[in-house]
Amino acid sequence: MEFCTEPNILQVFYILKLALNIVFIVVPIIFMVMIFKDIFMAVVNSKPDDELKAVLSKSIKRFIAAIIVFFLPSIFSFVFTDLVTVDASLMVCFENASLDKINEYKTMSEEERKADAEKRREELNKAAKERNELEAKKNEQIKKEREEKEKQEAANQSNGSSTVTGNGSNEYLVLKSYSGSKTVNYWELVPPNVSRKPALVVFLHGSGECGNANSMLATGLPKFMNNGSLNSYDAIFIAPNTSSCSWSSDATSTKELIDYVVSEYNVDRNHIIITGHSLGGNGTWDMVSRYPGFFSAAVPVSGCPNAGVEKYLDIPIRSYVGASESSYYKNCNTSYAPKINNSGGNIQYILVPSPNDTHGAVINVYGDSELIEWMLKQ
Numbered sequence: 001m002e003f004c005t006e007p008n009i010l011q012v013f014y015i016l017k018l019a020l021n022i023v024f025i026v027v028p029i030i031f032m033v034m035i036f037k038d039i040f041m042a043v044v045n046s047k048p049d050d051e052l053k054a055v056l057s058k059s060i061k062r063f064i065a066a067i068i069v070f071f072l073p074s075i076f077s078f079v080f081t082d083l084v085t086v087d088a089s090l091m092v093c094f095e096n097a098s099l100d101k102i103n104e105y106k107t108m109s110e111e112e113r114k115a116d117a118e119k120r121r122e123e124l125n126k127a128a129k130e131r132n133e134l135e136a137k138k139n140e141q142i143k144k145e146r147e148e149k150e151k152q153e154a155a156n157q158s159n160g161s162s163t164v165t166g167n168g169s170n171e172y173l174v175l176k177s178y179s180g181s182k183t184v185n186y187w188e189l190v191p192p193n194v195s196r197k198p199a200l201v202v203f204l205h206g207s208g209e210c211g212n213a214n215s216m217l218a219t220g221l222p223k224f225m226n227n228g229s230l231n232s233y234d235a236i237f238i239a240p241n242t243s244s245c246s247w248s249s250d251a252t253s254t255k256e257l258i259d260y261v262v263s264e265y266n267v268d269r270n271h272i273i274i275t276g277h278s279l280g281g282n283g284t285w286d287m288v289s290r291y292p293g294f295f296s297a298a299v300p301v302s303g304c305p306n307a308g309v310e311k312y313l314d315i316p317i318r319s320y321v322g323a324s325e326s327s328y329y330k331n332c333n334t335s336y337a338p339k340i341n342n343s344g345g346n347i348q349y350i351l352v353p354s355p356n357d358t359h360g361a362v363i364n365v366y367g368d369s370e371l372i373e374w375m376l377k378q
Helices: 005-042 049-083 088-096 099-104 110-158 214-218 220-226 251-264 279-290 327-342 361-366 371-378
Strands: 161-167 173-178 183-189 199-205 235-241 272-277 297-301 316-322 346-352
Touching: 005 049, 005 099, 049 199, 088 346, 161 316, 173 251, 183 220, 183 251, 199 220, 199 251, 214 220, 220 235, 220 316, 220 346, 220 361, 235 251, 251 279, 272 279, 272 371, 297 361, 297 371, 316 327, 316 361, 361 371
Parallel strands: 199 235, 199 272, 272 297, 297 316, 316 346
Antiparallel strands: 161 173, 173 183, 183 235
8 A cells, every 4th residue: 555655656546537537527528519419410401200210319329328437437436435345555546646645745754654554544444344344234133124024924924813893784793803914804704603613705805895894895795794694604704805905915914814714713624715706806816826725615706817727626616707797807707717627627607697787786696595505515
């Protein structure tokens, strides 16, 4: 580092530093002048569109090059001083390369210059040490926060809890809130005469009920959970509510809730049925593909598959679609159903009359006792 206190050496670095600064300023200016000239001449001479596009393309490239050259000093400074360990002597030479510093060293003795160089070395080492310690502390804090988050998520998943937050018209229907990795509000119907090992039916609602559990009672399976028509079945019915309006995003928290209910009521693991309408129909297909072998039956209503045929071969499926619905739902089902059955699967594709509503009327299939009985037999 002592050579960076030699006036003659510093003069060389000063000239180099001055030349680089000129380049970093002059080159962008030249590029900008060329850009202005090319565009001006193209407009004045009314060049064809193809030539004008070529000029604009060339101008954009020159503009980008000018920006890069202009900011090169800052980029070099960031890379070499913050990201890479380099010879500190080089940095000191550039820092000392000024007329004031050169004149100052000319008046110093050799011993004074060496002392100054040693002082500068200690300052650089101290700064590097502090920077490394700060970075190490930052990384340690990030690691600690990540570990704490993972522990909390694991604790939430294993120690989830559920609390009652409301009631439906049916005395056996309650609104609950489950706290796992994510808080989930859900309707739960426990009929009065369920056995010690009941079945479980999970309903996923459509987009119109996202974030509003109370609105769920007016439609779909929750409508029949609320009016008492399901009270005689040997099954527990739950209907979670997604606030994100994405069952795929909430798949993990939904599965945690199901696992909790299965454990809480000693549900027969061979009789866990999932169903849903529209957004929930899509969610039904998604849950089946995510958790193969977990569900005993699936009833997507106005929903489309989102995975390969092989994901749906080991489960009986009834897929309902409205006859007057959008062709989107009909097309995806008429495409998938034959493939599933031809590959050894078991799916019934059922068109439902829906003259008064092209989409919502299909959901009334849940009022058919034959469907409920079919689900619980699977």
